[in-house]
Amino acid sequence: MSTKRALITGVTGQDGSYLAEFLLEKGYEVHGIKRRASLFNTQRVDHIYQDPHELHARFILHYGDLTDSSNLTRILQQVQPDEVYNLGAQSHVAVSFESPEYTADVDAMGTLRLLEAIRLLGLCDRTRFYQASTSELYGLVQEVPQRETTPFYPRSPYAVAKLYAYWITVNYREAYGMYACNGILFNHESPRRGETFVTRKITRGLANIAQGLESCLFMGNLDALRDWGHAKDYVRMQWMMLQQDSAQDYVIATGQQFSVREFIRWSAEELGVMLRFEGQGVEEKGVVERVDGDKAPGLKPGDVVVSVDPRYFRPAEVETLLGDPSKAKRELGWMPEITAREMCAEMVAADLIESQRHALLQRHGYSVNVAREN
Ligand code: NDP
Ligand code: GDR
Numbered sequence: 001m002s003t004k005r006a007l008i009t010g011v012t013g014q015d016g017s018y019l020a021e022f023l024l025e026k027g028y029e030v031h032g033i034k035r036r037a038s039l040f041n042t043q044r045v046d047h048i049y050q051d052p053h054e055l056h057a058r059f060i061l062h063y064g065d066l067t068d069s070s071n072l073t074r075i076l077q078q079v080q081p082d083e084v085y086n087l088g089a090q091s092h093v094a095v096s097f098e099s100p101e102y103t104a105d106v107d108a109m110g111t112l113r114l115l116e117a118i119r120l121l122g123l124c125d126r127t128r129f130y131q132a133s134t135s136e137l138y139g140l141v142q143e144v145p146q147r148e149t150t151p152f153y154p155r156s157p158y159a160v161a162k163l164y165a166y167w168i169t170v171n172y173r174e175a176y177g178m179y180a181c182n183g184i185l186f187n188h189e190s191p192r193r194g195e196t197f198v199t200r201k202i203t204r205g206l207a208n209i210a211q212g213l214e215s216c217l218f219m220g221n222l223d224a225l226r227d228w229g230h231a232k233d234y235v236r237m238q239w240m241m242l243q244q245d246s247a248q249d250y251v252i253a254t255g256q257q258f259s260v261r262e263f264i265r266w267s268a269e270e271l272g273v274m275l276r277f278e279g280q281g282v283e284e285k286g287v288v289e290r291v292d293g294d295k296a297p298g299l300k301p302g303d304v305v306v307s308v309d310p311r312y313f314r315p316a317e318v319e320t321l322l323g324d325p326s327k328a329k330r331e332l333g334w335m336p337e338i339t340a341r342e343m344c345a346e347m348v349a350a351d352l353i354e355s356q357r358h359a360l361l362q363r364h365g366y367s368v369n370v371a372r373e374n
Pocket of ligand 2: 226317319
């Protein structure tokens with residue numbers, strides 16, 4: 001059998017990096033689209049980088065952007081992929097309120113540009129298409145838990161853009177017979193998660209605080225409930241969805257939900273720190289009750305390490321999400337293997353190593369930048 005060829009948009013992101021690893025292990029030739037940036041932006045895929053001068057390089061990066069049809073068309077024509085994974089997006093919900101038009105251009109129109117390029121190049125019969133859809137489509141939830149048939153009610157420019165992308169994917173499947181499908185993925189995290197998403201903000205922030213590099217973690221809505229899984233489990237499912245006889249849409253979730261506050265408590269526990277939450281709403285604080293072990297030399301009982309800052313509230317919030325992955329389990333035999341608690345432990349351990357390194361540098365007189373936003 002000849003080598004399968006995949007094209008991944010968003011290959012430099014969390015999911016793109018895990019998916020590229022996964023497909024390379026399966027023997028694929030993997031092409032990825034990276035954006036031009038003024039600094040290197042390939043940290044998540046540097047460990048699988050292959051010198052393009054190598055004769056049989058199987059991991060190839062192309063400069064490109066989802067806002068540029070001519071560029072997407074050229075890359076698709078050159079690569080002639082068997083599978084396209086459209087993971088590229090302005091993926092931050094809070095940022096989408098600040099850049100709604102750009103978010104729509106990348107997340108909604110970008111998806112259309114890719115699908116239309118596949119069609120115009122005559123690749124409909126050859127190329128299978130995966131769209132990174134999201135639990136944010138459910139927004140103001142109409143049913144608990146959320147499944148493939150639950151009505152959508154998007155609550156942010158990001159979610160509205162992704163709603164367009166969802167339906168245009170369905171439309172190309174129905175109108176042109178393309179193998180095109182949506183994975184409706186609930187939140188998934190990992191040590192590679194972007195630093196401004198809530199889980200990573202917490203694990204990184206608390207690790208820094210434990211090492212004396214920062215003093216307080218400023219947070220938004222601590223009551224938000226999410227169904228958190230591990231990115232490694234979820235990219236496996238993205239591939240499985242493209243290996244079926246016919247294209248279908250699937251919800252990918254764990255079926256369990258926890259609050260942001262609970263995730264903070266777990267992360268602190270991993271650092272040997274017991275927290276007590278006091279006050280309500282914008283007055284709420286996380287106070288150190290006890291410190292066990294030696295992972296948090298910078299902390300003592302009574303220290304305030306978490307504080308609510310309304311700056312991080314969203315104009316319209318998605319309060320609760322809980323997925324029902326029964327269809328994926330039943331039809332594809334998919335099961336998540338890593339629990340949210342295990343994932344939290346892995347993320348804290350990875351961030352603690354980084355914080356310890358920074359603390360060591362600082363003790364030796366080097367300045368370190370641990371700035372965080374959003
Ligand atoms: P990330 O934010 O980590 O990665 C997004 C990727 O898209 C990055 O490689 C980024 O490039 C790239 N990108 C951004 N803008 C453009 C553009 N204009 N043109 C081309 N590429 C662009 O997201 P995740 O890996 O977490 O998520 C992958 C996809 O899955 C996204 O579409 C997201 O919306 C969706 N999703 C994610 C979920 C999650 O919980 N992680 C859940 C459900 C859906 P750069 O590195 O240069 O910024
Ligand atoms: P989400 O993820 O919006 O669900 O989108 P995020 O981790 O940003 O927020 C989850 C919940 O935590 C609350 N929250 C905070 N969020 C951030 N980022 N920063 C804070 O300080 C903070 N405090 C509380 C949020 O209000 C929210 O309720 C992610 C992205 O990966 C999307 O691309 C993806 O589609 C969805 O998950 C599924």
